[in-house]
Amino acid sequence: MAPKIKDVAKQAGVSVTTVSRVLNGEKYVKDDLKARVKRAIDELGYAPSHIARSLVRKKTNLIGVIVPDLTSSFYSTILSSIEETASLNDYNLLVCNIIEDTDKEFKYLNVFNEMRVDGIIIMHEKLNDEIRAFLNKLDIPIIFSSVRPSDQTFLSVIIDDYAAAFDATHYLIELGHQRIGFIGGDMRDVTSGQNRYIGYRGALSERNIPIVDEYIRFGDYKIQSGYNLMKEILACGTHPTAIFAVSDDMAVGAMNCVHDHQLKVPDDISIIGFDGSQLTELVRPQLSSMEQPIQDMGKVTVETLLDLISGDAETPKEDIILKHKLVVRNSCGPYREDK
Amino acid sequence: MAPKIKDVAKQAGVSVTTVSRVLNGEKYVKDDLKARVKRAIDELGYAPSHIARSLVRKKTNLIGVIVPDLTSSFYSTILSSIEETASLNDYNLLVCNIIEDTDKEFKYLNVFNEMRVDGIIIMHEKLNDEIRAFLNKLDIPIIFSSVRPSDQTFLSVIIDDYAAAFDATHYLIELGHQRIGFIGGDMRDVTSGQNRYIGYRGALSERNIPIVDEYIRFGDYKIQSGYNLMKEILACGTHPTAIFAVSDDMAVGAMNCVHDHQLKVPDDISIIGFDGSQLTELVRPQLSSMEQPIQDMGKVTVETLLDLISGDAETPKEDIILKHKLVVRNSCGPYREDK
DNA sequence: TTGAAAGCGCTAACAG
DNA sequence: CTGTTAGCGCTTTCAA
Numbered sequence: 001m002a003p004k005i006k007d008v009a010k011q012a013g014v015s016v017t018t019v020s021r022v023l024n025g026e027k028y029v030k031d032d033l034k035a036r037v038k039r040a041i042d043e044l045g046y047a048p049s050h051i052a053r054s055l056v057r058k059k060t061n062l063i064g065v066i067v068p069d070l071t072s073s074f075y076s077t078i079l080s081s082i083e084e085t086a087s088l089n090d091y092n093l094l095v096c097n098i099i100e101d102t103d104k105e106f107k108y109l110n111v112f113n114e115m116r117v118d119g120i121i122i123m124h125e126k127l128n129d130e131i132r133a134f135l136n137k138l139d140i141p142i143i144f145s146s147v148r149p150s151d152q153t154f155l156s157v158i159i160d161d162y163a164a165a166f167d168a169t170h171y172l173i174e175l176g177h178q179r180i181g182f183i184g185g186d187m188r189d190v191t192s193g194q195n196r197y198i199g200y201r202g203a204l205s206e207r208n209i210p211i212v213d214e215y216i217r218f219g220d221y222k223i224q225s226g227y228n229l230m231k232e233i234l235a236c237g238t239h240p241t242a243i244f245a246v247s248d249d250m251a252v253g254a255m256n257c258v259h260d261h262q263l264k265v266p267d268d269i270s271i272i273g274f275d276g277s278q279l280t281e282l283v284r285p286q287l288s289s290m291e292q293p294i295q296d297m298g299k300v301t302v303e304t305l306l307d308l309i310s311g312d313a314e315t316p317k318e319d320i321i322l323k324h325k326l327v328v329r330n331s332c333g334p335y336r337e338d339k
Numbered sequence: 340m341a342p343k344i345k346d347v348a349k350q351a352g353v354s355v356t357t358v359s360r361v362l363n364g365e366k367y368v369k370d371d372l373k374a375r376v377k378r379a380i381d382e383l384g385y386a387p388s389h390i391a392r393s394l395v396r397k398k399t400n401l402i403g404v405i406v407p408d409l410t411s412s413f414y415s416t417i418l419s420s421i422e423e424t425a426s427l428n429d430y431n432l433l434v435c436n437i438i439e440d441t442d443k444e445f446k447y448l449n450v451f452n453e454m455r456v457d458g459i460i461i462m463h464e465k466l467n468d469e470i471r472a473f474l475n476k477l478d479i480p481i482i483f484s485s486v487r488p489s490d491q492t493f494l495s496v497i498i499d500d501y502a503a504a505f506d507a508t509h510y511l512i513e514l515g516h517q518r519i520g521f522i523g524g525d526m527r528d529v530t531s532g533q534n535r536y537i538g539y540r541g542a543l544s545e546r547n548i549p550i551v552d553e554y555i556r557f558g559d560y561k562i563q564s565g566y567n568l569m570k571e572i573l574a575c576g577t578h579p580t581a582i583f584a585v586s587d588d589m590a591v592g593a594m595n596c597v598h599d600h601q602l603k604v605p606d607d608i609s610i611i612g613f614d615g616s617q618l619t620e621l622v623r624p625q626l627s628s629m630e631q632p633i634q635d636m637g638k639v640t641v642e643t644l645l646d647l648i649s650g651d652a653e654t655p656k657e658d659i660i661l662k663h664k665l666v667v668r669n670s671c672g673p674y675r676e677d678k
Numbered sequence: 679t680t681g682a683a684a685g686c687g688c689t690a691a692c693a694g
Numbered sequence: 695c696t697g698t699t700a701g702c703g704c705t706t707t708c709a710a
Contacts, residue, residue, distance in 0.1 A: 002455075002478070004702095004703055004704085005703065005704060005705095006703080006704095014680080014681085015680070015681045015682075016681085016682095016703090016704080016705095017680070017681055017682080017705085017706085018679090018680065018681075020704070020705060020706085021679095021680090021705095023704090023705095024705085027679095028679050028680080029679070029680085030679065030680090033679085033680085045476060047449065047452050047453050048453060048703085048704075049394075049453065049455060049702090049703055049704070050450070050453040050454045050455065051390060051393045051394050051399065051454070051455055051702085051703075051704090052394055052686090052702075052703035052704040052705090053703085053704060053705075054390045054686095054704095055388075055390050055391055055394055055685095055686045055687065055688090055702090055703080055704075055705095056685080056686045056703090056704055056705045056706080057686085057704090057705075058686075060390065069419075070415050070416075070418055070419040070422065071412070071415045071416050071419050071617060073410070073412075076409050076410045076415040077409075077410050079409055080408075080409040080410050080436055083409065083434065083435070083436045084436070087435070087443065087446075087447075092433055092435075092450060092454070093433065093434055094431055094432065094433060095422065095432055095434050096422070096426070096431075097419055097422045097423070097426075104426065107426075108426075110386065111389075111431060113386050114386050114387060114388065114389040115389045115390070115431070116341075116388060116389065116390055137384060139341070223621060252621060256621070256623055259623045260623075278410060279621075282562060282591060282595070282618075282622075283621075283622065284595055284598045284599075284623075343686095343687055343688085344687065344688060344689095345687080345688095353696080353697085354696065354697045354698080355687090355688080355689090355697085356689085356690085356696070356697055356698080357695090357696060357697075359688070359689060359690085360695095360696085362688095362689095363689085366695095367695050367696080368695070368696080369695065369696090372695085372696085387687085387688075388686090388687050388688070390686090390687075390688090391686075391687035391688040391689085391702090392687085392688060392689075393688095393702095394686090394687080394688075394689095394702045394703070394704090395687085395688055395689045395690080395701080395702045396688090396689070396702090397702075
């Protein structure tokens, strides 16, 4: 059995209180006692039980994180940033990978509650009623990262998805494209689904470019989905000369589809992605993308959550909007007459 | 403050023991009491404290996981599988992303210890002396996944890296290639560094194909590294007609480099990767790869660790070797005279 | 400066 | 079947 504080006390010939004091770096301990305690700790290889500490301190230094898909380049990167920031602040991550599995999510939320985690980070916005109700009853600070659920009860760290989608589409228009297709997300998602779609339409409307329903498809943000939707779009009579996909994954899927149809990106079809994931630099041609500040998003999410946890007065009441940024690589070219 | 078991007991007019009993699904509780307790739990929105339970049960249902790089396709996939299996068995994951940061790893290992996690999964093999010593003193079950550290103290779930590398190289030879380059890993790593290298050499030797040092480079498994090493190899007078890269990431980097030099895969150079990560199907041409059973590896790792934790007699004393598998896609072609 | 003792929220003998 | 009670390993008054 691992040694306990009592064993250390005995070994050092002091009371447990004194041991506790040196453990917690308190001042009022004479140097010689402190030294004896430290030696005893070393000799016994003692490590304080975080469990016992949590019980009395009512603080676990645990953050529960709900990720939609660990294997996605976007989420794994943001998670990595979350982990880094948490670690820097002496917090640890309990991660749950829910793959569209609502039951699993609910179960984990319950576990987080029982674990008495200090805070919860959620990275998807498809909350069902059961979960929404549960979340509202929970008195654990909750923050959403990269998404905002439809009700405004919780704080979110996001970008302005409407503006970002608008700007991405605008970029394609500026390149001279008129037939611009849209590979969208889930319209049940406000931020990544609806807002990006509206932004796309907004940019076209502003220039009086007709909106062609045939060029517009919705999927699930994944590569395969991008591939399939692109296939449908290519089946249109005169297909678009440019595509705006609302995730890099979908954009890559679309690129692959174009490739498999013996067409060239960007010569035949320009494609712009969204997110700024690692994929952008990994594919050929490299993917231009409307990028979210992924690293920063993770960092800000954790820092804001920690403020929420510590009950800091300065904690923002409104969503935190980070800046998006167009990063041009090689997947978009000017419109060419002959195509 | 969240309600405690005592509150439930009072509300239901029973003792805390009875509440504890229905909480733990014990038999000897009369139905009417059971019903009253359940109602009280609902009314109060009571959730038992995992902290308190852990303290008395001496079991946390926590598994600490050390991942070298969360954003890597290989590790995020295996982590995803680990998470799934753990969740199925009511275990939760504490994840630590160490990015070649030994201090962070040491710190986390200490945290795992203080948290009294029930088991630890480690996915890298570069243990320094300090960490090795710490691990040996720890009396928490530890298992290595996808790697095996040089000393045999701990159990590993791996493939036969020598055989896999041999087979991959052999495949290229069968395609008629004689000038076969090698993009390797870190030679301090026994499994993914040394064994794969020896396997490569073994396959060449078997056919009496001379080993050309110029065609052999070592890196860090990442895309950028593969890119850079390929660049060096292409700078050789007569460059190889085929490349074996010991990670899919490096293989993709090499492919990109070939592409950026206006050469074609596989027409000019064949490339085979290693791992079987998601990247293989995402790039064009799709990458042939010597695949590890990633999903299964995560699953087996957790299941074996759980056996270790429960002290099952059947727990294997020797490393668990899973089967590798060559998956042919479009990145390797037959040797052509004209190239 | 130091220590004794109460208690964090729960489980598990041990009685009844 | 049900309740009393003693801890689990630590922090924290409160006294000394």
